[in-house]
Amino acid sequence: MKRLLLLSTALLVGAGLPALTACTAGTESGPPKVAQSGASHEPVTIEFWHGFSADNELKAFDETLAGFQKKFPWITVKPTKAVQDSQILQSVRGGNPPDVALSFTTDSVAEFCKAGIFQDLNPYLKASGIDPAALFPKVIAEYTQYQGKRCVMPMLADAxxxxxxxxxxxxxxxxxxxxxxxxxxxxxxxxxxxxxxxxxxxxxxxxxxxxxxxxxxxxxxxxxxxxxxxxxxxxxxxxxxxxxxxxxxxxxxxxxxxxxxxxxxxxxxxxxxxxxxxxxxxxxxxxxxxxxxxxxxxxxxxxxxxxxxxxxxxxxYGAGYITGTVIGVPRGAKHPEAAWELVKYLTTDTGTLVTLSNAIRNVPSTLPALQSPDLKKDPNFQTFLDVFANPDSTTLPAHVNSVFNQQTLQEAQIKWESGRASDLDALLAEVDKKIDEKLKLTAGG
The missing domain is CATH 3.40.190.10 (Periplasmic binding protein-like II)
Incomplete structure (x- = not known):
């Protein structure tokens, strides 16, 4: 569920993201390990931060995590609810991030990937034999990567x-x-x-x-x-x-x-x-x-x-805006291999995605889950499945200044609708100027 208000995400802008250096998953000690069924594992507890807070959402997540624990009995998940992007950012900068973090906004994916806030998951995907292009709809595959680095995975979508x-x-x-x-x-x-x-x-x-x-x-x-x-x-x-x-x-x-x-x-x-x-x-x-x-x-x-x-x-007519929840392994996670198992479970397991979709009514984010006969499709929810499938539906292109660009336009809209600006052409020209000046400061991304 998309819950972060646009102006509140502006905390990420200018918060020193580029000062963080990228850290690619699995490069320091060889390829990442993929759990093998029946293998012996040391017990581990991982921290999972997410933004969900409604009772029906928390209940659905408790049931989902119970299913994960049954499949991976050596991994205990310690969830923390109602977490916002700014808290994830601060934890990474402070060197004490959770093992897995979920964000309601795709607005910062480009900056997250560029600055290494989340680790590149391509090595994990390769080790697990997962092809994102075959698993996810095109629009979803696009908004979870930036310049070839897939630092987050989609976990349900919004229309x-x-x-x-x-x-x-x-x-x-x-x-x-x-x-x-x-x-x-x-x-x-x-x-x-x-x-x-x-x-x-x-x-x-x-x-x-x-x-x-x-x-x-x-x-x-x-x-x-x-x-x-x-x-x-x-x-x-x-x-x-x-x-x-x-x-x-x-x-x-x-x-x-x-x-x-x-x-x-x-x-x-x-x-x-x-x-x-x-x-x-x-x-x-x-x-x-x-x-x-x-x-x-x-x-x-x-x-x-x-x-x-x-x-x-x-x-x-029939098109709409598409975005979604994204999840990944933050830089500095203490247990990255166990964290990946949770990320993979929440983002690629068809039964898990369908169960969560039916419980909290988000759009499933994989092609198999969208086609599952177990997915509930009442008329009011079907509207959003149709919007999601419409070829004219769009998402915001990945951009290092995505949040800033949105904030700048919305501030102009408020000036215009309130009557504090009278020349719309000049107002929009000023929007262009601010965005382009910001782009120069970030060297074009």
Whole structure:
């Protein structure tokens, strides 16, 4: 489940990542060892840090780790929940990392690989006879490596779509285009006598939970970078189209009223999420919300659909943004061979991935798991499997400044939608300038 908010991941930017030297797994004492069935092993305890925290997630992981322990009785796993990337980074820099670490974001994979935060897993894959190109869908294989170094493995994937409250929709079908979304949002919005929002058809601002540009950019097919790594945001008219659409709908609500309404929401990951409680009729979210709704709002009558697309791009309807959870062996892990066994179990074992997907409702990340007859495919979850399989679905290209680039664009979006910037062309040109200057400082990655 993707849980790290974009602006919070900015802690990784400028945190001295390049100062860490790369450390390739298995090069100091020969090729890595692969566990052999029936062999004698010394008991070992490994630390496993992950970001999951919801009750259903923790229960699923406890059951999964119990299965791992049964298969590898000499390896005891000590899990730590609710860990963020900044903590993983600090542990590596401090020389006391866990043996296995899981991240909810692919945004930092390029920097993780380049700086050696996680060890290169190619030697382990070779020793285990695993071919990533044959095991993983192409988009997943791409976002778990950088410049030939695969320093993390995918462990489940995320796809984004539109959730809609069937009761509040009043018989309307989910919108397929952005103009349909705006029109329906207005029809479904309810205000009180003072003009304050009681129910929003849709909250368009980039500050709304999952409305960061990395997720909404796919609605218009926005391009992030040029082939040389420089910013394409200012020169790509699609970003201007998206931001103009957001601003027009924001102005219809009134920015101050919309912000007052947004700030009244409960925590995104709690039962008080406004979609759960009927305060928002339509919302952008990931596939994991299906499991959270089953736990927190079991009586809510809702549906899911692909994200609406630009009116002049109807052929792209069905596409969405793809990302996922990644897991690896941090630099300096005390028990790398045992750590690899856990990583391999969580990322390549079909039964494990299907069980986790059914429990926490993330998309399985291997081709065999996607095709498993044991995978639960109810209609609301099927939407995300279809988005995941859509050839027009995209992920963010690996870039050493990925987090910085996203943060810079979102800061510009906030200025624009709030009315603190009036010249959109100049604003996007400034985004390009900041991104390109940052790229020069990092020597192009």
């Amino acid at each position: 984004y779509g539109l959730y809609y409250n069937k009761t509040l929709m009043q018989g309307h079908q989910p919108p397929k285009t952005m103009s349909e979304l705006a029109d329906l949002a207005k029809k479904l919005t309810v205000k009180n006598d003072k003009g304050d929002i009681k129910v929003a058809g849709f909250v368009p601002t980039s500050q709304m939970y999952e409305n960061a540009p990395i997720h909404t950019g796919v609605m218009v097919g926005g391009k992030w970078t040029n082939p040389d790594g420089t910013s394409a945001i200012g020169s790509d008219p699609q970003w201007k189209k998206l931001m103009t659409w957001q601003k027009d709908l924001t102005d219809w609500y009134g920015y101050d009223r919309l912000e007052k309404f947004r700030k009244s929401f409960g925590d995104e990951w709690s039962a008080e999420n406004p979609f759960n409680t009927g305060k928002v009729a339509m919302a952008i979210d990931g596939e994991w919300r299906t499991a959270m709704l089953a736990a927190d709002a079991p009586d809510l009558d809702y549906g899911t659909a692909p994200l609406p697309v630009a009116d002049d791009q109807p052929q792209r």
